[in-house]
Amino acid sequence: MNRLRIFVGAAFSILLAACAIMSQNNIIRQAEWGGTPARVDSVQSIEFITIHHSGVVFESGKDPLTYLQNLQNWSRTEKQWIDIPYHYLIDLDGKIYEGRDARLAGDTNTSYDVKGHLIICVLGNYEEQTLNEKQYDALVHLTVNRAKHYAVPLENIRSHHDWVPAETVCPGRDIQRLFDDGTFKQTVSALLN
Numbered sequence: 706m707n708r709l710r711i712f713v714g715a716a717f718s719i720l721l722a723a724c725a726i727m728s729q730n731n732i733i734r735q736a737e738w739g740g741t742p743a744r745v746d747s748v749q750s751i752e753f754i755t756i757h758h759s760g761v762v763f764e765s766g767k768d769p770l771t772y773l774q775n776l777q778n779w780s781r782t783e784k785q786w787i788d789i790p791y792h793y794l795i796d797l798d799g800k801i802y803e804g805r806d807a808r809l810a811g812d813t814n815t816s817y818d819v820k821g822h823l824i825i826c827v828l829g830n831y832e833e834q835t836l837n838e839k840q841y842d843a844l845v846h847l848t849v850n851r852a853k854h855y856a857v858p859l860e861n862i863r864s865h866h867d868w869v870p871a872e873t874v875c876p877g878r879d880i881q882r883l884f885d886d887g888t889f890k891q892t893v894s895a896l897l898n
């Protein structure tokens with residue numbers, strides 16, 4: 706039984722790695738991490754890109770696929786949301802996962818209007834954790850790629866905290882400092898031009 710599980714796990718990992726390499730921009734699609742799609746019943750047009758963290762410490766060695774499957778379940782059952790609240794998620798290895806269909810507006814526990822926002826979430830709590838280089842690269846490249854795709858201007862790329870500073874520290878100190886000192890936008894801007 707255990708051997709079978711290891712074999713299936715290994716086969717799935719190889720398949721996932723192959724899919725990640727083949728898929729555009731190395732984004733791991735919802736079906737590839739074991740998620741199920743939400744019904745698209747209204748379509749938003751993207752004007753903003755907004756960066757979040759998940760707010761819960763993500764331990765190294767924790768399986769992101771199981772985490773995503775649980776997050777999708779929790780979002781639908783506990784929160785009664787249509788799907789995971791974020792459109793893209795980045796794990797500790799800088800791997801990018803597709804969350805909610807970008808045509809659907811996200812969800813939030815704070816008061817900014819999420820309609821028109823493409824929401825990117827870095828897994829972990831960056832009040833306590835530090836963003837590593839792979840995560841930073843993934844965040845920059847995903848932002849640049851999506852900003853080009855949706856023609857989002859640089860001034861519309863912000864952190865969650867930038868929108869509602871009194872309500873949240875999200876995406877956490879170690880990511881927010883990159884917004885406060887301009888590093889993130891400078892990097893994105895250089896790659897956009």
Ligand SMILES: [Zn+2]
Pocket residue numbers: 756757758865873875876
């Ligand atoms: Zn947030």
